[in-house]
Amino acid sequence: MPETEHFVNDGTGWECKRCRAAGGDDATPDAGPGRFFREGEAEGGGPGLSSSARASWADAARTTLRCTRCGAEERMKRGAQS
Numbered sequence: 553m554p555e556t557e558h559f560v561n562d563g564t565g566w567e568c569k570r571c572r573a574a575g576g577d578d579a580t581p582d583a584g585p586g587r588f589f590r591e592g593e594a595e596g597g598g599p600g601l602s603s604s605a606r607a608s609w610a611d612a613a614r615t616t617l618r619c620t621r622c623g624a625e626e627r628m629k630r631g632a633q634s
Contacts, residue, residue, distance in 0.1 A: 558626045559617050568619035571605035
């Protein structure tokens with residue numbers, strides 16, 4: 553599992569370690585196969601991410617990750633961008 557100082561990639565995408573540890577209503581790693589979207593998205597009127605700790609790229613060159621929840625950012629080292 554690739555890791556950086558602030559983010560971890562479990563194979564389904566990068567997540568903020570701090571927000572992931574905070575928990576809440578997010579899917580847990582033990583809840584079965586990794587899911588990117590929540591179950592029942594059709595009934596809710598739109599898709600929702602399975603984790604609010606998901607990070608996104610802050611730049612077009614994909615060199616910096618940003619947590620969409622807490623705003624933490626980290627510049628990625630070469631080879632860690634799986």
